[in-house]
Amino acid sequence: MTDTHSPDNAEPAFNSEFLDQMIESLPPGMPQQLFDKLSEECDRLLAALKDETKSAEETTSAAHEFKGMLANFGLDHSSRIAAEIEHSQKHASMIGPDVARLEASIARGRQAIKTVLDKSA
Amino acid sequence: MKVVIIDDNAANAMLIESWVQQLDDVETVCFNDSADGLAWCEANEPDLIFLDQMMPKMSGTEFLTRYRSVDTEAAVPIVMVTANADRQTLYTALEAGATDFLSKPFDPTEFLARTRNLLRLRANHLELKETIERLHYLATTDTLTETANRAHFFDRLNEEIDRARRNDKPLSLAVLDADRFKVINDTFGHAAGDTVLKTLADTARSMLRNHDIVGRLGGEEFAICMPETNLEEGIHVCERLRAAIEENRVQLEGRSLKLTVSIGVSQFDSKTDAADSLLKRADFLLYRAKDSGRNQVIGVNENKMSEFSSMAS
Numbered sequence: 001m002t003d004t005h006s007p008d009n010a011e012p013a014f015n016s017e018f019l020d021q022m023i024e025s026l027p028p029g030m031p032q033q034l035f036d037k038l039s040e041e042c043d044r045l046l047a048a049l050k051d052e053t054k055s056a057e058e059t060t061s062a063a064h065e066f067k068g069m070l071a072n073f074g075l076d077h078s079s080r081i082a083a084e085i086e087h088s089q090k091h092a093s094m095i096g097p098d099v100a101r102l103e104a105s106i107a108r109g110r111q112a113i114k115t116v117l118d119k120s121a
Numbered sequence: 122m123k124v125v126i127i128d129d130n131a132a133n134a135m136l137i138e139s140w141v142q143q144l145d146d147v148e149t150v151c152f153n154d155s156a157d158g159l160a161w162c163e164a165n166e167p168d169l170i171f172l173d174q175m176m177p178k179m180s181g182t183e184f185l186t187r188y189r190s191v192d193t194e195a196a197v198p199i200v201m202v203t204a205n206a207d208r209q210t211l212y213t214a215l216e217a218g219a220t221d222f223l224s225k226p227f228d229p230t231e232f233l234a235r236t237r238n239l240l241r242l243r244a245n246h247l248e249l250k251e252t253i254e255r256l257h258y259l260a261t262t263d264t265l266t267e268t269a270n271r272a273h274f275f276d277r278l279n280e281e282i283d284r285a286r287r288n289d290k291p292l293s294l295a296v297l298d299a300d301r302f303k304v305i306n307d308t309f310g311h312a313a314g315d316t317v318l319k320t321l322a323d324t325a326r327s328m329l330r331n332h333d334i335v336g337r338l339g340g341e342e343f344a345i346c347m348p349e350t351n352l353e354e355g356i357h358v359c360e361r362l363r364a365a366i367e368e369n370r371v372q373l374e375g376r377s378l379k380l381t382v383s384i385g386v387s388q389f390d391s392k393t394d395a396a397d398s399l400l401k402r403a404d405f406l407l408y409r410a411k412d413s414g415r416n417q418v419i420g421v422n423e424n425k426m427s428e429f430s431s432m433a434s
Contacts, residue, residue, distance in 0.1 A: 021229055030139050034132070041132040064175055068204030069130050071226035079226075 013105075013112035015074030023120050032117055035110075038073050042106050045069075049085065049099045060089040070106070078105040122240050123165065126151045127158035127184070128173040128202070133225075137171050137202070140229055141236060155179040163191050168243045169236070172219075174203035174210060185217035196246055198239045202227070263337040265315055266322035274336025274344055278396050281334070281348045285389055292389040293355030293420075295345040296403040297325070297362075300381045300415040302341035305373075313373045317341075317380060320371050328362050342407075344400065352388035356420035359384045363418055383410035386420035393423060402426060 022031045048054060048062040063086035070079035081102045124141050126149060128134040134151045141149050150167075152158035155176045162170060170188075174181035181201055188199070201214040204225040211222050221235060258264075261273035269277060278294070285292040299305075299321060306314040318341060325335050325345065334346040347355050363382055370377045385406025389399050402423065410419040 018226075018229075025143060025229065026139055034136055034139060037132045037135050041130060061175065061177070064204060065130050068175075068225040069133050071204065072133055072136055074226070076226075 009108065011077035011105075013075075013077070013109045015076050016116070018074035019113060019116055023117075032121070035073070035113055035117065038069070039110060041069060042066075042110075046099065046103055046106075049102070056089055060086055063089055066102070070109075075106065075109040078102060078109055081105055122147050122168040122243065124149050124169045124171070124236075124240075125158060125162060125167040126171045127155055127176075127181075128171070129153050129155070129176040130173070133173065133202075137232075140232055141171075143233065144237060144240070147240070155181070155184050159184055159188060162188055162197075167197055168247075169239055170197060170199045172199055172201055174201055174214065182213055182217045185214065185219060189218040196250075198243055200235070200239065266318050266337050266343075268322050268326075268343065269334060269336035271336065271338050274334065274338070274346070275396060277334045277336070278344075278346050278400075281346055282389060282394075282396055282399075285348065286391045289391070290349050291351040293347045293350045293352055293386055294389065294399050294403045295347065295355060295359050295384050295386045296338070296400065296407045297321075297343045297345065297359070297382050297384045298407055298411070299341040300383055300411070305378070305380075309373050314341075316373065317371055317378075320369070320380070321366065321382065324366050324369060325362060328365055329358070344403070352386065352420050352422050355386045355388065356418055359386050359418045359420070363416065367416065381416035383407055383415050384418040385410055386418060388420075388422050390423040 019031070022034070026034075045062050045066045049059060049066070054062070063082050066082035067079050067086055070076075070082055085099065085102060124147055126134045126137045126141070128137065128151075131153055134153060138149045138151055141147055150161065152161065155173075156179055158170075158172075159179065161167075172181045172184055176184075179187075181203070185199060185201070188197075198220040199218065200221045200223055201219040202223045202225060203210055203214070214222055221239065223232065223235070261270060262268070263270045268274075281292055284290070299317060302314065302317065305317055318337075321341075321343065322335065322337070325343065329335065329345065329347075332348055336344050336346075338344050345359070347358060350358065363384055366380055366382050369380075371380050372378070385403045385408070387399060387402040387406060402421075405426075406419045406421055410417045413419070
């Protein structure tokens with residue numbers, strides 16, 4: 001369950017300006033397809049981050065990929081959490097944010113984007 | 122224009138592709154595996170590449186280094202896309218041959234403007250390349266017969282003479298002239314004369330080896346440089362060519378015309394010869410062939426020339 005009292009919830013779930021630009025510029029249906037692909041990739045990368053058999057290097061690489069992808073899609077806050085995970089993986093002594101926090105932030109972003117896309121459809 | 126997107130993250134690749142597809146006249150190809158992308162780019166000439174920096178198997182920098190070793194003119198623009206916006210990553214990418222650098226997340230408006238500019242530069246580059254190729258063709262080729270023009274033929278002949286001298290190999294030069302060409306021109310017109318010249322050039326090309334050089338010296342006169350060929354072999358080749366031209370009748374205005382040529386052949390003498398003297402000798406022999414009734418090949422070596430000249434006179 002999402003913690004509604006988390007400080008993450010105070011941050012915008014996504015960059016609405018970016019999403020508006022996508023909806024205005026791309027052919028109808030394309031933003032939905034892109035976010036479907038984003039969801040698939042989020043699931044893959046979350047699984048990679050949770051997989052305890054992965055090496056620290058593999059986990060850092062997954063967090064890095066996550067960071068770039070989320071930022072590209074306007075999920076800025078989630079991207080920052082992924083960056084923190086990447087940073088904490090690189091510096092093993094640091095205590096990093098847990099993956100659940102990232103998962104919750106992404107879920108919030110997905111829901112908010114879905115609402116906008118449904119309205120624009 | 123072919124735009125290639127190489128990013129191991131399928132969502133990122135699809136996002137870039139969807140923006141690029143907003144531009145006119147653009148085809149996109151996406152790869153999530155950098156090795157597959159490299160293989161494709163090596164086999165097909167792309168017009169623009171978007172390349173992710175951090176990828177498993179082969180990083181963007183490694184891709185750049187390997188691809189630039191194939192694309193030696195560094196003519197295909199490559200944009201490195203990365204979530205690491207630090208200066209060191211930027212320097213490394215540019216040093217390895219990246220044309221431009223974009224940090225994730227990128228602004229779509231900026232992204233499209235940069236892409237448009239790079240594709241415009243690429244189009245200019247391709248146009249310039251084509252113009253240079255065309256100019257080179259015009260500077261070196263006789264456009265009617267598509268053989269070497271006089272200047273280019275002499276450049277090539279001098280190169281072959283140097284090679285023959287260096288390697289102590291024989292070289293023969295033939296000068297060929299269409300018999301009674303003026304009559305053909307006067308009777309059938311210049312277009313018919315052009316057809317005859319093209320036929321002569323085509324026949325010569327089809328019968329000679331790839332490394333033999335055919336050039337049009339002017340009018341109806343052609344020269345043939347035959348590297349690694351002594352006089353006897355040169356005469357043999359030219360005799361076959363003469364016979365083939367005689368056999369292949371030219372069709373002009375519904376009439377089948379027999380065409381013949383006279384040919385003079387001489388072998389290069391590394392002690393005394395230069396291109397000019399070799400050509401002069403072959404030309405002299407050509408006119409001996411004409412004087413002796415046309416439709417024949419006459420070949421003589423430098424050391425027999427004085428004897429031949431006195432016999433001829």
